[in-house]
Amino acid sequence: METGSIHAPYDEALMLKNKSLEVEPYLNGHSIYLVGLMGSGKTTVGKILSHVLGYSFCDSDTLIEQEVNGMSVAEIFKLHGESFFRKKETEVLQRLSSKKQLVVSTGGGAVVRDVNWDYMQKKGIVVWLDVPLEALAQRIAAVGTHSRPLLHYEDGDPYTKALKRLSYLLEQRGKNYAKANARVSLEEIAGKLGYRDVSDLTPTEIAIEALEQIEVYLKEEDGMAIAGL
């Protein structure tokens, strides 16, 4: 019988469920806010986390679009400008800040305004999905940049365009993302699981790591205080 496969098949859904049961007592109903650059998986991983925790899922971009008569983010940027969008983004985060048991996928630029941090951390824990730029550019090139107006400025093919803009945005915002209460590094997870490339990681494996990092944070002194334990 062939043995020695690096990745023994395992039930990642069961692992996710078990991890959520482990973390729940520490979470104590606190919301989870996912931050990260465009394409880092905030919406995708956020839905998985909300489902396994039995939390409500909110995508701040979607809530903003609903507030502006269903206009898309790209149309809002075009017709009203970025500062209007940022004002709406802060209003949405303010509204969510009084609620518990939410998983909120923020837009990639939410970390720029200090007031947004006050709202996110009022009853929530902020988690940064830290994905290598090349992987982000690949993901965005696969779906196109049309829905992400801040990626429209460069020339070249979608991958190159996305990579250039994301590199610039990371330079501008890196320090802000690093303020998160917990960081999920896809490079570190891939290393831990013995994968060659972060693109081998499934959203569920990333969600498991997010819960692990939340648990680490909450078990630290300030995290316990935040969780009211």
Ligand SMILES: Nc1ncnc2c1ncn2[C@@H]1O[C@H](COP(=O)(O)OP(=O)(O)O)[C@@H](O)[C@H]1O
């Ligand atoms: N772990 C993953 N592996 C491969 N593709 C992913 C992964 N997570 C998300 N994606 C894809 O990347 C794109 C961006 O994901 P999304 O959740 O919208 O990110 P964000 O909300 O951070 O912009 C989507 O097309 C999604 O299907």
Ligand SMILES: O=C(O)C1=C[C@@H](OP(=O)(O)O)[C@@H](O)[C@H](O)C1
């Ligand atoms: O990085 C940014 O400034 C933005 C990210 C987008 O959300 P996603 O991160 O979900 O793409 C959206 O909020 C808007 O296009 C601005």
Ligand SMILES: [Mg+2]
């Ligand atoms: Mg999103």
